[in-house]
Amino acid sequence: MIHRAGRLALACAVFGLGLAFWTAGCTKQPAAGTGTLTIAVIPKGTTHEYWQSVHAGAAKAAKELGIHIIWKGPLKEDDREQQIAVVENFITQQVAGIVLAPLDETALVRPVQEARDAHIPTVIIDSNLKGHGFISFVATDNHKGGMLGGQELIRLLGDKGGKVVMLRYEEGSASTMYREQGFLDAIAAYNAKAPAGAKIEVVSSNQYGGATASSAQDASERMLSTLKGPGGRLTIDGIFCPNESTTFGMLRTLQTNGWAGKVKFVGFDSSEPLVAGLKDGQIDALVVQNPVNMGYLGVKTLVDHLRGQTVPTHIDTGVGLITRANMNDPAQHKLLHPDLSKWLD
Numbered sequence: 001m002i003h004r005a006g007r008l009a010l011a012c013a014v015f016g017l018g019l020a021f022w023t024a025g026c027t028k029q030p031a032a033g034t035g036t037l038t039i040a041v042i043p044k045g046t047t048h049e050y051w052q053s054v055h056a057g058a059a060k061a062a063k064e065l066g067i068h069i070i071w072k073g074p075l076k077e078d079d080r081e082q083q084i085a086v087v088e089n090f091i092t093q094q095v096a097g098i099v100l101a102p103l104d105e106t107a108l109v110r111p112v113q114e115a116r117d118a119h120i121p122t123v124i125i126d127s128n129l130k131g132h133g134f135i136s137f138v139a140t141d142n143h144k145g146g147m148l149g150g151q152e153l154i155r156l157l158g159d160k161g162g163k164v165v166m167l168r169y170e171e172g173s174a175s176t177m178y179r180e181q182g183f184l185d186a187i188a189a190y191n192a193k194a195p196a197g198a199k200i201e202v203v204s205s206n207q208y209g210g211a212t213a214s215s216a217q218d219a220s221e222r223m224l225s226t227l228k229g230p231g232g233r234l235t236i237d238g239i240f241c242p243n244e245s246t247t248f249g250m251l252r253t254l255q256t257n258g259w260a261g262k263v264k265f266v267g268f269d270s271s272e273p274l275v276a277g278l279k280d281g282q283i284d285a286l287v288v289q290n291p292v293n294m295g296y297l298g299v300k301t302l303v304d305h306l307r308g309q310t311v312p313t314h315i316d317t318g319v320g321l322i323t324r325a326n327m328n329d330p331a332q333h334k335l336l337h338p339d340l341s342k343w344l345d
Helices: 004-018 049-065 080-093 109-117 142-160 174-193 213-225 244-256 272-279 291-306 330-336
Strands: 038-042 068-071 097-100 122-125 136-139 162-168 200-208 238-240 264-268 285-289 314-316 319-323
Touching: 038 049, 038 080, 038 291, 049 068, 049 291, 080 097, 080 109, 097 109, 097 291, 109 122, 122 291, 136 291, 142 162, 142 174, 142 238, 142 264, 142 285, 142 319, 162 174, 162 213, 162 244, 174 200, 200 213, 213 244, 244 264, 244 272, 272 285, 285 330, 319 330
Parallel strands: 038 068, 038 097, 097 122, 122 136, 136 314, 162 200, 162 238, 238 264, 264 285
Antiparallel strands: 285 319
């Protein structure tokens, strides 16, 4: 078994070969107040538009605060081992602090504790982490977001009730688990008061879309193929998806099978294809976070801590519902179309 120090040294060497552009070397960062701080910002993945918005917010904060950030995460949002290796490499580099969106609420506990033991503070963003090895949690109220999605689907179905499905995201992802539970709680609360003929039945809620839009599309195809009636018509009335990739994968499935716009559909997060789907009536509503604000506040909270300020242990970055009726309102339009080019090269 490789000793922890040896493992970290090996990680530094391996990462240094392929990622030399990160930094000039594994050198200790200056103490707060004695030079430019360098902090690492580690997302769950680097391909989805959501994370590009988080990156823009982090870059905005870095410019305003006069610090340097290093943005690095796994390519796919199911590569826990790669994310752990990234964290350990930054510990070896002795960055001043880490902002982390953990892929798994349990798997990242140990490396965050290792950072703490090395006197490198961590702010958790987007998705919660078990334990107490971090200084603050900066994120959406994900349960509330799921509740908003459920309540909107209930409204769209009216007083006739119906059958609905939910495509889950990925096991171990705390943020989406809270959204999924919020959706189910909204349906349960409605059913507790609704008359028998108006209740909503969740006919499928145990399928996972996985880390990519492609895997989510495959999962959507499998799920909906069992829910077809005569003539290929869907026998369900509503769909909820808890993140960008599951929403896009489901949208593609509805489009390719001629079902888009024929079933009530509430998704989560935004991207150009999802906004187009909302505009065209193929998506009825999107629960939208503020990822730019999340990236900004994650970095700012860490820097405030490093500079000796007391920071909140939990910061809510906001969540809301966008429909065709309000998508062109200035505030909603800004959330759907953030100007990332201002902060990202």
